[in-house]
Amino acid sequence: MQKNPYCPIKAKITDIIEETPAIKTFVLRPEKAIPFKTGEFMELTVSGLGEAPFTPSSNPRIEDTMELTIMDVGRVTSRLHKMKKGDVLGVRGPYGKGYPLKDFEGKEVLIVGGGVGLAPLRSLILDLLNDIDRYKKVLIKYGARSPKDIVYKNQVKEWQKNKKLSLELTVDKGDKGWKGNVGLITTLLKKNMGVDIKNSVTIVCGPPVMMKFTTFKLIESGYSDADIYLSMEKNMSCGIGKCGHCRIGPYYSCQDGPVFTYDKIKGYHTIWE
Amino acid sequence: MKERFLKKDDFKKFADALADIYRVYHIRKGRDENLHLLRYSGEVKDAVIGGVRPFEPLKNFFFYAREKVVDGYKDSEEVGEGEDKAFCILGVKNCDLAGLNISDYVFTQGDFKDPFYIRNRERNLIIAADCSKAIDTCFCHAVGNQHYPEKNYDILMSELSAGYLIEAATEKGERVLGRHAELFDAAQRKHSEERDRIRKHAGEEVEKNIKANEIPPYTDYKDIIKENIESEIWQREADACVECGSCNVVCPTCHCFYLVDASRDGDKEVRYKVWDSCMYKRFARVAGGVNPRRHIRERLRNRFEKKFDFFPQVCEYYACTGCGRCFSGCPGKIDIRKILKDLVREKKAKAKT
Numbered sequence: 001m002q003k004n005p006y007c008p009i010k011a012k013i014t015d016i017i018e019e020t021p022a023i024k025t026f027v028l029r030p031e032k033a034i035p036f037k038t039g040e041f042m043e044l045t046v047s048g049l050g051e052a053p054f055t056p057s058s059n060p061r062i063e064d065t066m067e068l069t070i071m072d073v074g075r076v077t078s079r080l081h082k083m084k085k086g087d088v089l090g091v092r093g094p095y096g097k098g099y100p101l102k103d104f105e106g107k108e109v110l111i112v113g114g115g116v117g118l119a120p121l122r123s124l125i126l127d128l129l130n131d132i133d134r135y136k137k138v139l140i141k142y143g144a145r146s147p148k149d150i151v152y153k154n155q156v157k158e159w160q161k162n163k164k165l166s167l168e169l170t171v172d173k174g175d176k177g178w179k180g181n182v183g184l185i186t187t188l189l190k191k192n193m194g195v196d197i198k199n200s201v202t203i204v205c206g207p208p209v210m211m212k213f214t215t216f217k218l219i220e221s222g223y224s225d226a227d228i229y230l231s232m233e234k235n236m237s238c239g240i241g242k243c244g245h246c247r248i249g250p251y252y253s254c255q256d257g258p259v260f261t262y263d264k265i266k267g268y269h270t271i272w273e
Numbered sequence: 274m275k276e277r278f279l280k281k282d283d284f285k286k287f288a289d290a291l292a293d294i295y296r297v298y299h300i301r302k303g304r305d306e307n308l309h310l311l312r313y314s315g316e317v318k319d320a321v322i323g324g325v326r327p328f329e330p331l332k333n334f335f336f337y338a339r340e341k342v343v344d345g346y347k348d349s350e351e352v353g354e355g356e357d358k359a360f361c362i363l364g365v366k367n368c369d370l371a372g373l374n375i376s377d378y379v380f381t382q383g384d385f386k387d388p389f390y391i392r393n394r395e396r397n398l399i400i401a402a403d404c405s406k407a408i409d410t411c412f413c414h415a416v417g418n419q420h421y422p423e424k425n426y427d428i429l430m431s432e433l434s435a436g437y438l439i440e441a442a443t444e445k446g447e448r449v450l451g452r453h454a455e456l457f458d459a460a461q462r463k464h465s466e467e468r469d470r471i472r473k474h475a476g477e478e479v480e481k482n483i484k485a486n487e488i489p490p491y492t493d494y495k496d497i498i499k500e501n502i503e504s505e506i507w508q509r510e511a512d513a514c515v516e517c518g519s520c521n522v523v524c525p526t527c528h529c530f531y532l533v534d535a536s537r538d539g540d541k542e543v544r545y546k547v548w549d550s551c552m553y554k555r556f557a558r559v560a561g562g563v564n565p566r567r568h569i570r571e572r573l574r575n576r577f578e579k580k581f582d583f584f585p586q587v588c589e590y591y592a593c594t595g596c597g598r599c600f601s602g603c604p605g606k607i608d609i610r611k612i613l614k615d616l617v618r619e620k621k622a623k624a625k626t
């Protein structure tokens with residue numbers, strides 16, 4: 001652990017993958033390896049500009065590099081999107097609690113992602129694939145705004161072919177070439193979706209509105225609150241439980257989250273915003 | 274530890290001796306008639322040891338309003354702009370000492386510690402003092418605090434008519450006093466009796482305030498936010514808020530900050546830890562403009578929830594020490610005493626129906 005918890009480690013951008021017009025994946029090689037568990041997050045520094053939190057999207061078994069998939073939405077992320085291979089960033093972390101993979105063993109794991117929310121879920125999927133026989137089934141439901149907004153296009157194709165996974169895609173709005181499902185992500189969450197809900201956990205990540213309606217739909221389908229894992233996006237600055245920005249009820253999202261089971265947070269107000 | 278007595282006339286010698294080692298700050302009446310924490314100048318004429326808390330909270334000495342925490346990518350705690358000499362703060366009152374319960378919890382506990390705060394806590398010397406009176410904004414007893422130091426100090430200095438009753442509470446404090454043994458006489462029974470009389474009198478003044486303002490006791494605060502999430506109180510009070518953040522600045526327990534990166538020359542990374550205010554609209558805003566606390570009433574409620582719900586759950590304290598600074602400094606005169614009164618009343622009314 002760093003002596004100074006506010007100080008990042010330098011990391012070189014070794015590759016940039018353009019996923020969609022607004023989303024890029026950055027491959028970083030930190031000067032000192034920063035091992036992480038899937039679901040833990042990093043604070044990325046653009047020198048002289050500031051920081052923003054991101055969850056690595058890569059396989060945690062790979063320790064010398066990490067990938068972060070980042071959507072261009074504002075001040076820090078737009079500067080990140082202008083950076084090039086060879087440029088240097090800062091990384092602090094990992095922070096928060098990762099996905100409790102042990103609790104998923106022997107179960108049917110239903111992964112529900114929306115938009116860039118597939119980033120942390122990709123890391124999870126890759127980690128599940130590392131020991132896929134420990135899980136009874138892994139199902140992925142992913143929704144994007146349109147076919148061109150789908151991230152990890154090549155990997156998604158691979159996953160579709162992988163017999164150990166079951167993947168379903170949907171887009172809010174199709175185009176000429178699109179032959180798949182059209183409709184919100186909740187349309188893929190039918191009562192009878194081939195999951196033994198009583199022996200299943202579900203992991204959700206996406207924009208706030210998507211998380212809200214997905215959660216309600218999952219409950220309607222029979223999931224219990226304690227089996228729904230949600231990634232809560234709160235404003236964060238320090239990432240280490242000091243600055244006070246990321247509070248949800250009695251928790252700090254940066255320490256106790258960012259992944260919470262719904263039963264833990266449902267009693268608190270404004271969780272969906 | 275041993276009780277000592279310092280004559281009024283020897284106070285300057287004591288302050289000078291402290292100033293050899295420390296940057297001494299003490300309480301003095303400012304031109305605005307308020308008490309302020311100011312640098313000791315060698316002049317003791319208008320120093321206030323008893324009295325009440327100063328205008329400024331103590332936290333500045335441990336958690337600076339703006340502190341450099343990163344200078345280059347060098348992993349070191351030596352980047353802080355801490356003074357080369359440690360501080361000695363003289364005359365600290367219990368409402369500020371109680372604030373340290375919260376900041377100590379925040380910065381020294383948990384998986385990650387703040388090395389800057391810890392350094393300041395270890396280096397700085399706190400000489401606490403009894404309140405010899407109350408001003409009309411004092412309500413420490415209501416939130417469960419005393420008007421005399423209980424803990425979190427090195428030396429206690431109680432002002433009496435002829436001098437000061439002095440007692441170390443830590444090894445560090447005892448060492449400081451031990452070095453200047455020639456300044457002190459042995460304390461006598463009459464000294465502690467006088468201190469008790471002053472305490473009793475000041476305590477009665479606090480009680481009078483609490484009664485006059487009908488401030489409910491902390492034993493009534495459980496669930497006051499939870500039971501009043503949708504209360505009209507928040508909007509009513511928010512109407513007077515101008516979002517200046519002064520309540521956060523003067524509060525001895527407010528600890529929120531954000532990290533600001535400043536340098537723009539190449540890969541030089543310079544980062545400051547700067548006080549933040551939960552009353553500012555951007556405080557909780559996330560990307561895409563989503564904001565769970567868009568309205569002032571939500572931010573005000575959040576502030577109370579943090580103080581009266583969050584902290585008692587994560588550590589054993591309410592994050593209000595009864596110092597009265599937040600409404601003294603508020604341009605809108607938003608009064609925490611009145612809000613507490615109304616929250617408790619509405620909670621009780623709800624419980625009845």
Ligand SMILES: Cc1cc2nc3c(=O)[nH]c(=O)nc-3n(C[C@H](O)[C@H](O)[C@H](O)COP(=O)(O)OP(=O)(O)OC[C@H]3O[C@@H](n4cnc5c(N)ncnc54)[C@H](O)[C@@H]3O)c2cc1C
Binds near residue numbers: 055
């Ligand atoms: C745990 C976690 C994991 C995440 N993982 C991912 C991920 O994998 N991929 C992804 O794309 N996104 C992820 N996000 C979201 C991502 O952190 C935000 O998109 C990012 O913070 C946006 O930063 P921005 O500066 O570009 O946006 P902005 O909208 O400009 O700002 C975002 C935040 O910075 C503050 N801010 C803006 N300007 C200033 C200023 N001048 N001074 C101080 N503060 C300012 C705002 O108040 C706001 O809180 C994650 C978020 C969290 C909490």
Ligand code: FES
Binds near residue numbers: 238240243246247
């Ligand atoms: S980000 Fe600072 S407390 Fe969570």
